[in-house]
Amino acid sequence: MxxxxxxxxxxxxxxxxxxxxxxxxxxxxxxxxxxxxxxxxxxxxxxxxxxxxxxxxxxxxxxxxxxxxxxxxxxxxxxxxxxxxxxxxxxxxxxxxxxxxxxHDQDEVRVTIPEGLDISATAAIISRHLDIDSTSFAREATKRKLEGYLFPGTYNFPWASTPGEAQEFLLRQFHRFFSDSLRSVAEGKGLDENALLTLASIVEAETPLDEEKPLVASVYLNRLRKNMPLQADPTIQYAIPGPRRRLYYKDLRTDSPYNTYLHRGLPPGPICSPGAQSILAVLNPAETSYLYFVATGKGGHNFSTTLSAHNRNIRRYRANRDRR
The missing domain is CATH 3.30.1490 (Dna Ligase; domain 1)
Structure with a gap:
Protein backbone atom coordinates (compact mmCIF):
# COMPACT_ATOMS: atom_id res chain seq x y z
CA MET A 1 0.00 0.00 0.00
CA HIS A 104 1.81 41.82 -38.37
CA ASP A 105 3.39 44.25 -40.86
CA GLN A 106 1.94 47.74 -41.05
CA ASP A 107 -0.62 48.17 -43.78
CA GLU A 108 -0.16 50.97 -46.30
CA VAL A 109 -2.61 53.57 -47.57
CA ARG A 110 -2.41 55.22 -51.00
CA VAL A 111 -2.65 58.99 -50.62
CA THR A 112 -2.68 61.70 -53.30
CA ILE A 113 -1.23 65.11 -52.39
CA PRO A 114 -2.33 67.53 -55.16
CA GLU A 115 -0.10 70.35 -56.39
CA GLY A 116 -0.54 73.77 -54.88
CA LEU A 117 -1.54 72.89 -51.31
CA ASP A 118 -0.18 74.76 -48.34
CA ILE A 119 0.78 73.02 -45.10
CA SER A 120 -2.71 73.31 -43.61
CA ALA A 121 -4.43 71.76 -46.64
CA THR A 122 -1.82 69.01 -46.87
CA ALA A 123 -2.32 68.23 -43.17
CA ALA A 124 -6.07 67.89 -43.73
CA ILE A 125 -5.56 65.29 -46.49
CA ILE A 126 -2.95 63.38 -44.50
CA SER A 127 -5.22 63.21 -41.44
CA ARG A 128 -8.16 61.90 -43.50
CA HIS A 129 -6.14 58.90 -44.64
CA LEU A 130 -3.58 58.22 -41.91
CA ASP A 131 -3.63 57.93 -38.13
CA ILE A 132 -2.35 61.49 -37.82
CA ASP A 133 -3.93 64.55 -36.25
CA SER A 134 -3.99 67.44 -38.75
CA THR A 135 -3.18 70.05 -36.11
CA SER A 136 -0.09 68.14 -34.95
CA PHE A 137 1.06 67.65 -38.54
CA ALA A 138 0.61 71.33 -39.44
CA ARG A 139 2.25 72.57 -36.25
CA GLU A 140 5.31 70.35 -36.71
CA ALA A 141 5.66 71.10 -40.43
CA THR A 142 5.38 74.84 -39.80
CA LYS A 143 7.97 74.66 -37.05
CA ARG A 144 10.31 72.81 -39.42
CA LYS A 145 9.66 75.44 -42.15
CA LEU A 146 8.50 72.83 -44.66
CA GLU A 147 6.12 75.07 -46.62
CA GLY A 148 6.81 74.30 -50.28
CA TYR A 149 8.80 71.14 -49.57
CA LEU A 150 5.94 68.62 -49.11
CA PHE A 151 6.28 67.36 -52.66
CA PRO A 152 2.96 66.59 -54.39
CA GLY A 153 2.24 63.15 -55.78
CA THR A 154 0.52 59.83 -55.10
CA TYR A 155 2.30 57.71 -52.53
CA ASN A 156 1.89 54.72 -50.22
CA PHE A 157 2.16 55.63 -46.54
CA PRO A 158 2.04 53.29 -43.54
CA TRP A 159 -1.32 54.02 -41.91
CA ALA A 160 0.34 54.43 -38.52
CA SER A 161 2.95 56.95 -39.68
CA THR A 162 3.88 59.75 -37.31
CA PRO A 163 3.70 63.38 -38.55
CA GLY A 164 7.49 63.46 -38.71
CA GLU A 165 7.69 60.23 -40.72
CA ALA A 166 5.14 61.46 -43.26
CA GLN A 167 6.91 64.80 -43.60
CA GLU A 168 10.31 63.16 -44.03
CA PHE A 169 8.88 60.92 -46.75
CA LEU A 170 7.50 63.90 -48.71
CA LEU A 171 10.72 65.84 -48.20
CA ARG A 172 12.70 62.90 -49.61
CA GLN A 173 10.47 62.90 -52.69
CA PHE A 174 11.36 66.55 -53.32
CA HIS A 175 15.09 65.93 -52.93
CA ARG A 176 14.83 62.90 -55.20
CA PHE A 177 13.20 65.09 -57.87
CA PHE A 178 15.49 68.08 -57.35
CA SER A 179 18.56 66.35 -58.73
CA ASP A 180 22.08 67.74 -58.90
CA SER A 181 21.54 68.68 -62.55
CA LEU A 182 18.41 70.71 -61.72
CA ARG A 183 20.21 72.29 -58.79
CA SER A 184 22.99 73.36 -61.17
CA VAL A 185 20.45 74.95 -63.52
CA ALA A 186 18.90 76.85 -60.61
CA GLU A 187 22.28 78.07 -59.37
CA GLY A 188 23.11 79.19 -62.91
CA LYS A 189 20.03 81.39 -62.83
CA GLY A 190 20.93 82.79 -59.43
CA LEU A 191 18.19 80.88 -57.61
CA ASP A 192 18.82 79.05 -54.39
CA GLU A 193 16.43 76.32 -53.25
CA ASN A 194 14.17 78.68 -51.30
CA ALA A 195 13.94 81.25 -54.11
CA LEU A 196 13.22 78.55 -56.69
CA LEU A 197 10.44 76.99 -54.62
CA THR A 198 9.02 80.40 -53.72
CA LEU A 199 8.69 81.48 -57.34
CA ALA A 200 7.48 78.03 -58.43
CA SER A 201 4.83 78.10 -55.70
CA ILE A 202 3.48 81.41 -57.07
CA VAL A 203 3.40 79.95 -60.58
CA GLU A 204 1.59 76.88 -59.21
CA ALA A 205 -0.99 79.04 -57.46
CA GLU A 206 -1.60 81.17 -60.57
CA THR A 207 -2.45 78.46 -63.09
CA PRO A 208 -3.31 74.76 -63.15
CA LEU A 209 -2.44 74.57 -66.87
CA ASP A 210 0.99 73.06 -67.46
CA GLU A 211 1.26 74.71 -70.88
CA GLU A 212 0.81 78.15 -69.28
CA LYS A 213 3.32 77.75 -66.49
CA PRO A 214 6.43 78.73 -68.52
CA LEU A 215 4.58 81.89 -69.61
CA VAL A 216 3.57 82.78 -66.05
CA ALA A 217 7.14 82.12 -64.90
CA SER A 218 8.45 84.42 -67.61
CA VAL A 219 6.20 87.26 -66.43
CA TYR A 220 7.48 87.09 -62.86
CA LEU A 221 11.11 86.66 -63.89
CA ASN A 222 10.77 89.69 -66.21
CA ARG A 223 9.27 91.74 -63.38
CA LEU A 224 12.07 90.70 -61.03
CA ARG A 225 14.69 91.73 -63.58
CA LYS A 226 13.02 95.16 -63.92
CA ASN A 227 12.68 95.52 -60.13
CA MET A 228 8.91 95.73 -60.51
CA PRO A 229 6.73 94.42 -57.67
CA LEU A 230 5.40 90.97 -58.49
CA GLN A 231 1.82 91.94 -57.53
CA ALA A 232 0.86 88.27 -57.28
CA ASP A 233 -2.62 87.81 -55.84
CA PRO A 234 -1.86 84.33 -54.39
CA THR A 235 0.69 85.89 -52.05
CA ILE A 236 -2.07 88.11 -50.65
CA GLN A 237 -4.26 85.04 -50.21
CA TYR A 238 -1.44 83.42 -48.25
CA ALA A 239 -0.97 86.49 -46.06
CA ILE A 240 -4.65 86.63 -45.06
CA PRO A 241 -5.58 84.21 -42.25
CA GLY A 242 -8.32 81.66 -42.83
CA PRO A 243 -9.63 79.87 -45.91
CA ARG A 244 -9.17 81.31 -49.40
CA ARG A 245 -11.71 83.94 -50.38
CA ARG A 246 -12.27 86.62 -52.97
CA LEU A 247 -9.78 89.47 -52.65
CA TYR A 248 -10.77 93.12 -52.26
CA TYR A 249 -8.74 96.26 -52.92
CA LYS A 250 -8.31 96.76 -49.17
CA ASP A 251 -6.57 93.37 -49.01
CA LEU A 252 -3.77 94.74 -51.19
CA ARG A 253 -2.74 96.89 -48.21
CA THR A 254 -2.36 93.84 -45.90
CA ASP A 255 0.68 94.32 -43.70
CA SER A 256 2.72 91.21 -44.42
CA PRO A 257 6.15 90.40 -45.88
CA TYR A 258 4.22 88.13 -48.25
CA ASN A 259 2.35 91.09 -49.74
CA THR A 260 4.03 91.41 -53.14
CA TYR A 261 2.04 94.56 -53.87
CA LEU A 262 3.80 96.39 -51.03
CA HIS A 263 7.20 94.68 -51.14
CA ARG A 264 9.41 94.21 -54.18
CA GLY A 265 11.19 90.97 -54.89
CA LEU A 266 10.21 87.50 -53.76
CA PRO A 267 8.30 86.90 -50.52
CA PRO A 268 10.21 85.20 -47.66
CA GLY A 269 9.30 81.68 -48.71
CA PRO A 270 6.94 79.42 -50.66
CA ILE A 271 3.18 79.88 -50.35
CA CYS A 272 2.34 76.27 -51.26
CA SER A 273 4.00 73.10 -52.49
CA PRO A 274 4.66 73.40 -56.23
CA GLY A 275 4.62 70.37 -58.47
CA ALA A 276 7.31 69.28 -60.88
CA GLN A 277 5.93 71.25 -63.84
CA SER A 278 5.90 74.54 -61.96
CA ILE A 279 9.49 74.04 -60.79
CA LEU A 280 10.61 73.14 -64.31
CA ALA A 281 8.76 76.19 -65.67
CA VAL A 282 10.86 78.47 -63.47
CA LEU A 283 14.03 76.68 -64.54
CA ASN A 284 13.02 76.76 -68.21
CA PRO A 285 10.68 79.75 -68.67
CA ALA A 286 9.29 80.87 -71.98
CA GLU A 287 11.33 83.62 -73.65
CA THR A 288 8.91 86.53 -73.63
CA SER A 289 8.72 90.24 -72.82
CA TYR A 290 5.42 89.78 -70.98
CA LEU A 291 4.93 91.76 -67.78
CA TYR A 292 1.21 91.23 -67.17
CA PHE A 293 -1.47 88.57 -67.37
CA VAL A 294 -5.12 88.29 -66.45
CA ALA A 295 -7.66 85.47 -66.51
CA THR A 296 -9.66 84.99 -69.67
CA GLY A 297 -12.67 83.80 -67.70
CA LYS A 298 -12.51 80.56 -69.67
CA GLY A 299 -9.81 78.74 -67.74
CA GLY A 300 -6.65 80.33 -69.10
CA HIS A 301 -4.93 83.72 -69.15
CA ASN A 302 -4.21 86.56 -71.57
CA PHE A 303 -0.63 87.85 -71.48
CA SER A 304 0.61 91.31 -72.42
CA THR A 305 3.74 93.43 -72.53
CA THR A 306 2.26 96.87 -71.91
CA LEU A 307 -0.08 98.21 -69.25
CA SER A 308 -2.50 99.51 -71.86
CA ALA A 309 -2.82 96.06 -73.43
CA HIS A 310 -3.22 94.59 -69.97
CA ASN A 311 -6.07 96.98 -69.19
CA ARG A 312 -7.80 95.95 -72.42
CA ASN A 313 -7.49 92.32 -71.35
CA ILE A 314 -8.99 93.21 -67.99
CA ARG A 315 -11.98 94.83 -69.68
CA ARG A 316 -12.38 91.76 -71.87
CA TYR A 317 -12.29 89.51 -68.81
CA ARG A 318 -14.92 91.57 -67.02
CA ALA A 319 -17.17 91.51 -70.08
CA ASN A 320 -16.90 87.72 -70.25
CA ARG A 321 -17.63 87.49 -66.52
CA ASP A 322 -20.68 89.75 -66.82
CA ARG A 323 -22.05 87.71 -69.73
CA ARG A 324 -21.83 84.58 -67.59
Whole structure:
Protein backbone atom coordinates (compact mmCIF):
# COMPACT_ATOMS: atom_id res chain seq x y z
CA MET A 1 0.00 0.00 0.00
CA UNK A 2 1.47 3.42 -1.00
CA UNK A 3 2.55 5.64 1.82
CA UNK A 4 0.70 8.93 2.46
CA UNK A 5 3.70 10.90 1.15
CA UNK A 6 3.70 8.91 -2.09
CA UNK A 7 -0.05 9.51 -2.48
CA UNK A 8 0.45 13.24 -2.01
CA UNK A 9 3.29 13.29 -4.50
CA UNK A 10 1.20 11.37 -7.03
CA UNK A 11 -1.77 13.66 -6.50
CA UNK A 12 0.43 16.73 -6.94
CA UNK A 13 1.84 15.40 -10.21
CA UNK A 14 -1.69 14.65 -11.39
CA UNK A 15 -2.85 18.17 -10.54
CA UNK A 16 0.18 19.67 -12.31
CA UNK A 17 -0.49 17.57 -15.39
CA UNK A 18 -4.15 18.60 -15.41
CA UNK A 19 -3.21 22.30 -15.03
CA UNK A 20 -0.57 21.97 -17.75
CA UNK A 21 -3.10 20.31 -20.05
CA UNK A 22 -5.67 23.00 -19.28
CA UNK A 23 -3.09 25.72 -19.91
CA UNK A 24 -2.13 24.08 -23.19
CA UNK A 25 -5.78 24.00 -24.24
CA UNK A 26 -6.24 27.64 -23.28
CA UNK A 27 -3.07 28.72 -25.04
CA UNK A 28 -3.09 26.64 -28.19
CA UNK A 29 -6.59 25.35 -28.97
CA UNK A 30 -7.88 27.28 -32.02
CA UNK A 31 -11.23 29.02 -31.71
CA UNK A 32 -11.60 28.45 -27.97
CA UNK A 33 -11.81 32.17 -27.17
CA UNK A 34 -11.72 33.81 -30.60
CA UNK A 35 -14.37 34.71 -33.16
CA UNK A 36 -15.37 32.23 -35.88
CA UNK A 37 -15.31 35.06 -38.47
CA UNK A 38 -12.78 37.75 -39.39
CA UNK A 39 -12.79 40.88 -37.23
CA UNK A 40 -11.22 44.30 -37.65
CA UNK A 41 -9.17 46.29 -35.17
CA UNK A 42 -7.42 49.66 -35.21
CA UNK A 43 -4.50 50.13 -32.88
CA UNK A 44 -3.27 53.69 -32.45
CA UNK A 45 0.29 54.58 -31.58
CA UNK A 46 0.98 54.33 -27.85
CA UNK A 47 -2.10 52.21 -27.01
CA UNK A 48 -1.42 50.12 -23.83
CA UNK A 49 -1.62 46.33 -24.00
CA UNK A 50 -4.56 46.28 -21.57
CA UNK A 51 -6.51 48.64 -23.82
CA UNK A 52 -5.77 46.51 -26.87
CA UNK A 53 -7.12 43.44 -25.06
CA UNK A 54 -10.23 45.39 -24.04
CA UNK A 55 -10.78 46.53 -27.63
CA UNK A 56 -10.44 42.94 -28.84
CA UNK A 57 -13.28 41.97 -26.54
CA UNK A 58 -15.35 45.02 -27.49
CA UNK A 59 -15.17 44.32 -31.22
CA UNK A 60 -15.92 40.61 -30.78
CA UNK A 61 -12.50 39.24 -31.63
CA UNK A 62 -12.36 37.44 -28.28
CA UNK A 63 -14.98 36.30 -25.78
CA UNK A 64 -13.09 37.03 -22.54
CA UNK A 65 -9.93 38.95 -21.76
CA UNK A 66 -8.20 36.96 -19.03
CA UNK A 67 -6.46 34.32 -21.23
CA UNK A 68 -4.69 37.08 -23.20
CA UNK A 69 -3.75 38.88 -20.00
CA UNK A 70 -2.28 35.65 -18.59
CA UNK A 71 -0.32 35.03 -21.78
CA UNK A 72 0.87 38.64 -21.71
CA UNK A 73 2.27 38.09 -18.21
CA UNK A 74 3.94 34.81 -19.20
CA UNK A 75 5.36 36.18 -22.50
CA UNK A 76 5.99 39.94 -22.01
CA UNK A 77 7.41 40.35 -25.53
CA UNK A 78 3.89 39.84 -26.91
CA UNK A 79 2.98 43.21 -25.37
CA UNK A 80 4.91 44.77 -28.25
CA UNK A 81 2.08 45.23 -30.77
CA UNK A 82 2.59 47.66 -33.64
CA UNK A 83 0.05 50.37 -34.36
CA UNK A 84 -1.97 49.69 -37.48
CA UNK A 85 -5.23 48.43 -38.94
CA UNK A 86 -5.76 44.70 -38.61
CA UNK A 87 -8.03 42.18 -40.27
CA UNK A 88 -7.86 39.36 -37.73
CA UNK A 89 -8.32 35.85 -39.18
CA UNK A 90 -11.05 33.68 -37.64
CA UNK A 91 -10.52 30.86 -35.17
CA UNK A 92 -7.05 31.67 -33.89
CA UNK A 93 -5.81 30.31 -30.59
CA UNK A 94 -5.21 32.82 -27.81
CA UNK A 95 -1.46 32.75 -28.24
CA UNK A 96 -1.86 32.66 -32.03
CA UNK A 97 -3.90 35.88 -31.87
CA UNK A 98 -1.22 37.71 -29.88
CA UNK A 99 1.52 36.37 -32.16
CA UNK A 100 -0.45 37.56 -35.20
CA UNK A 101 -0.74 41.07 -33.76
CA UNK A 102 2.91 41.05 -32.68
CA UNK A 103 4.27 40.02 -36.10
CA HIS A 104 1.81 41.82 -38.37
CA ASP A 105 3.39 44.25 -40.86
CA GLN A 106 1.94 47.74 -41.05
CA ASP A 107 -0.62 48.17 -43.78
CA GLU A 108 -0.16 50.97 -46.30
CA VAL A 109 -2.61 53.57 -47.57
CA ARG A 110 -2.41 55.22 -51.00
CA VAL A 111 -2.65 58.99 -50.62
CA THR A 112 -2.68 61.70 -53.30
CA ILE A 113 -1.23 65.11 -52.39
CA PRO A 114 -2.33 67.53 -55.16
CA GLU A 115 -0.10 70.35 -56.39
CA GLY A 116 -0.54 73.77 -54.88
CA LEU A 117 -1.54 72.89 -51.31
CA ASP A 118 -0.18 74.76 -48.34
CA ILE A 119 0.78 73.02 -45.10
CA SER A 120 -2.71 73.31 -43.61
CA ALA A 121 -4.43 71.76 -46.64
CA THR A 122 -1.82 69.01 -46.87
CA ALA A 123 -2.32 68.23 -43.17
CA ALA A 124 -6.07 67.89 -43.73
CA ILE A 125 -5.56 65.29 -46.49
CA ILE A 126 -2.95 63.38 -44.50
CA SER A 127 -5.22 63.21 -41.44
CA ARG A 128 -8.16 61.90 -43.50
CA HIS A 129 -6.14 58.90 -44.64
CA LEU A 130 -3.58 58.22 -41.91
CA ASP A 131 -3.63 57.93 -38.13
CA ILE A 132 -2.35 61.49 -37.82
CA ASP A 133 -3.93 64.55 -36.25
CA SER A 134 -3.99 67.44 -38.75
CA THR A 135 -3.18 70.05 -36.11
CA SER A 136 -0.09 68.14 -34.95
CA PHE A 137 1.06 67.65 -38.54
CA ALA A 138 0.61 71.33 -39.44
CA ARG A 139 2.25 72.57 -36.25
CA GLU A 140 5.31 70.35 -36.71
CA ALA A 141 5.66 71.10 -40.43
CA THR A 142 5.38 74.84 -39.80
CA LYS A 143 7.97 74.66 -37.05
CA ARG A 144 10.31 72.81 -39.42
CA LYS A 145 9.66 75.44 -42.15
CA LEU A 146 8.50 72.83 -44.66
CA GLU A 147 6.12 75.07 -46.62
CA GLY A 148 6.81 74.30 -50.28
CA TYR A 149 8.80 71.14 -49.57
CA LEU A 150 5.94 68.62 -49.11
CA PHE A 151 6.28 67.36 -52.66
CA PRO A 152 2.96 66.59 -54.39
CA GLY A 153 2.24 63.15 -55.78
CA THR A 154 0.52 59.83 -55.10
CA TYR A 155 2.30 57.71 -52.53
CA ASN A 156 1.89 54.72 -50.22
CA PHE A 157 2.16 55.63 -46.54
CA PRO A 158 2.04 53.29 -43.54
CA TRP A 159 -1.32 54.02 -41.91
CA ALA A 160 0.34 54.43 -38.52
CA SER A 161 2.95 56.95 -39.68
CA THR A 162 3.88 59.75 -37.31
CA PRO A 163 3.70 63.38 -38.55
CA GLY A 164 7.49 63.46 -38.71
CA GLU A 165 7.69 60.23 -40.72
CA ALA A 166 5.14 61.46 -43.26
CA GLN A 167 6.91 64.80 -43.60
CA GLU A 168 10.31 63.16 -44.03
CA PHE A 169 8.88 60.92 -46.75
CA LEU A 170 7.50 63.90 -48.71
CA LEU A 171 10.72 65.84 -48.20
CA ARG A 172 12.70 62.90 -49.61
CA GLN A 173 10.47 62.90 -52.69
CA PHE A 174 11.36 66.55 -53.32
CA HIS A 175 15.09 65.93 -52.93
CA ARG A 176 14.83 62.90 -55.20
CA PHE A 177 13.20 65.09 -57.87
CA PHE A 178 15.49 68.08 -57.35
CA SER A 179 18.56 66.35 -58.73
CA ASP A 180 22.08 67.74 -58.90
CA SER A 181 21.54 68.68 -62.55
CA LEU A 182 18.41 70.71 -61.72
CA ARG A 183 20.21 72.29 -58.79
CA SER A 184 22.99 73.36 -61.17
CA VAL A 185 20.45 74.95 -63.52
CA ALA A 186 18.90 76.85 -60.61
CA GLU A 187 22.28 78.07 -59.37
CA GLY A 188 23.11 79.19 -62.91
CA LYS A 189 20.03 81.39 -62.83
CA GLY A 190 20.93 82.79 -59.43
CA LEU A 191 18.19 80.88 -57.61
CA ASP A 192 18.82 79.05 -54.39
CA GLU A 193 16.43 76.32 -53.25
CA ASN A 194 14.17 78.68 -51.30
CA ALA A 195 13.94 81.25 -54.11
CA LEU A 196 13.22 78.55 -56.69
CA LEU A 197 10.44 76.99 -54.62
CA THR A 198 9.02 80.40 -53.72
CA LEU A 199 8.69 81.48 -57.34
CA ALA A 200 7.48 78.03 -58.43
CA SER A 201 4.83 78.10 -55.70
CA ILE A 202 3.48 81.41 -57.07
CA VAL A 203 3.40 79.95 -60.58
CA GLU A 204 1.59 76.88 -59.21
CA ALA A 205 -0.99 79.04 -57.46
CA GLU A 206 -1.60 81.17 -60.57
CA THR A 207 -2.45 78.46 -63.09
CA PRO A 208 -3.31 74.76 -63.15
CA LEU A 209 -2.44 74.57 -66.87
CA ASP A 210 0.99 73.06 -67.46
CA GLU A 211 1.26 74.71 -70.88
CA GLU A 212 0.81 78.15 -69.28
CA LYS A 213 3.32 77.75 -66.49
CA PRO A 214 6.43 78.73 -68.52
CA LEU A 215 4.58 81.89 -69.61
CA VAL A 216 3.57 82.78 -66.05
CA ALA A 217 7.14 82.12 -64.90
CA SER A 218 8.45 84.42 -67.61
CA VAL A 219 6.20 87.26 -66.43
CA TYR A 220 7.48 87.09 -62.86
CA LEU A 221 11.11 86.66 -63.89
CA ASN A 222 10.77 89.69 -66.21
CA ARG A 223 9.27 91.74 -63.38
CA LEU A 224 12.07 90.70 -61.03
CA ARG A 225 14.69 91.73 -63.58
CA LYS A 226 13.02 95.16 -63.92
CA ASN A 227 12.68 95.52 -60.13
CA MET A 228 8.91 95.73 -60.51
CA PRO A 229 6.73 94.42 -57.67
CA LEU A 230 5.40 90.97 -58.49
CA GLN A 231 1.82 91.94 -57.53
CA ALA A 232 0.86 88.27 -57.28
CA ASP A 233 -2.62 87.81 -55.84
CA PRO A 234 -1.86 84.33 -54.39
CA THR A 235 0.69 85.89 -52.05
CA ILE A 236 -2.07 88.11 -50.65
CA GLN A 237 -4.26 85.04 -50.21
CA TYR A 238 -1.44 83.42 -48.25
CA ALA A 239 -0.97 86.49 -46.06
CA ILE A 240 -4.65 86.63 -45.06
CA PRO A 241 -5.58 84.21 -42.25
CA GLY A 242 -8.32 81.66 -42.83
CA PRO A 243 -9.63 79.87 -45.91
CA ARG A 244 -9.17 81.31 -49.40
CA ARG A 245 -11.71 83.94 -50.38
CA ARG A 246 -12.27 86.62 -52.97
CA LEU A 247 -9.78 89.47 -52.65
CA TYR A 248 -10.77 93.12 -52.26
CA TYR A 249 -8.74 96.26 -52.92
CA LYS A 250 -8.31 96.76 -49.17
CA ASP A 251 -6.57 93.37 -49.01
CA LEU A 252 -3.77 94.74 -51.19
CA ARG A 253 -2.74 96.89 -48.21
CA THR A 254 -2.36 93.84 -45.90
CA ASP A 255 0.68 94.32 -43.70
CA SER A 256 2.72 91.21 -44.42
CA PRO A 257 6.15 90.40 -45.88
CA TYR A 258 4.22 88.13 -48.25
CA ASN A 259 2.35 91.09 -49.74
CA THR A 260 4.03 91.41 -53.14
CA TYR A 261 2.04 94.56 -53.87
CA LEU A 262 3.80 96.39 -51.03
CA HIS A 263 7.20 94.68 -51.14
CA ARG A 264 9.41 94.21 -54.18
CA GLY A 265 11.19 90.97 -54.89
CA LEU A 266 10.21 87.50 -53.76
CA PRO A 267 8.30 86.90 -50.52
CA PRO A 268 10.21 85.20 -47.66
CA GLY A 269 9.30 81.68 -48.71
CA PRO A 270 6.94 79.42 -50.66
CA ILE A 271 3.18 79.88 -50.35
CA CYS A 272 2.34 76.27 -51.26
CA SER A 273 4.00 73.10 -52.49
CA PRO A 274 4.66 73.40 -56.23
CA GLY A 275 4.62 70.37 -58.47
CA ALA A 276 7.31 69.28 -60.88
CA GLN A 277 5.93 71.25 -63.84
CA SER A 278 5.90 74.54 -61.96
CA ILE A 279 9.49 74.04 -60.79
CA LEU A 280 10.61 73.14 -64.31
CA ALA A 281 8.76 76.19 -65.67
CA VAL A 282 10.86 78.47 -63.47
CA LEU A 283 14.03 76.68 -64.54
CA ASN A 284 13.02 76.76 -68.21
CA PRO A 285 10.68 79.75 -68.67
CA ALA A 286 9.29 80.87 -71.98
CA GLU A 287 11.33 83.62 -73.65
CA THR A 288 8.91 86.53 -73.63
CA SER A 289 8.72 90.24 -72.82
CA TYR A 290 5.42 89.78 -70.98
CA LEU A 291 4.93 91.76 -67.78
CA TYR A 292 1.21 91.23 -67.17
CA PHE A 293 -1.47 88.57 -67.37
CA VAL A 294 -5.12 88.29 -66.45
CA ALA A 295 -7.66 85.47 -66.51
CA THR A 296 -9.66 84.99 -69.67
CA GLY A 297 -12.67 83.80 -67.70
CA LYS A 298 -12.51 80.56 -69.67
CA GLY A 299 -9.81 78.74 -67.74
CA GLY A 300 -6.65 80.33 -69.10
CA HIS A 301 -4.93 83.72 -69.15
CA ASN A 302 -4.21 86.56 -71.57
CA PHE A 303 -0.63 87.85 -71.48
CA SER A 304 0.61 91.31 -72.42
CA THR A 305 3.74 93.43 -72.53
CA THR A 306 2.26 96.87 -71.91
CA LEU A 307 -0.08 98.21 -69.25
CA SER A 308 -2.50 99.51 -71.86
CA ALA A 309 -2.82 96.06 -73.43
CA HIS A 310 -3.22 94.59 -69.97
CA ASN A 311 -6.07 96.98 -69.19
CA ARG A 312 -7.80 95.95 -72.42
CA ASN A 313 -7.49 92.32 -71.35
CA ILE A 314 -8.99 93.21 -67.99
CA ARG A 315 -11.98 94.83 -69.68
CA ARG A 316 -12.38 91.76 -71.87
CA TYR A 317 -12.29 89.51 -68.81
CA ARG A 318 -14.92 91.57 -67.02
CA ALA A 319 -17.17 91.51 -70.08
CA ASN A 320 -16.90 87.72 -70.25
CA ARG A 321 -17.63 87.49 -66.52
CA ASP A 322 -20.68 89.75 -66.82
CA ARG A 323 -22.05 87.71 -69.73
CA ARG A 324 -21.83 84.58 -67.59
Missing amino acids: PSPSNLRSHLLRTVILILAAAAGVILFLPGLNTAPESTRLQIHRGTPFSTIVRDLETNGAITVRWPLKVIGRLVPSLHNIKPGRYLIPPGLSNIGLLQYLHR
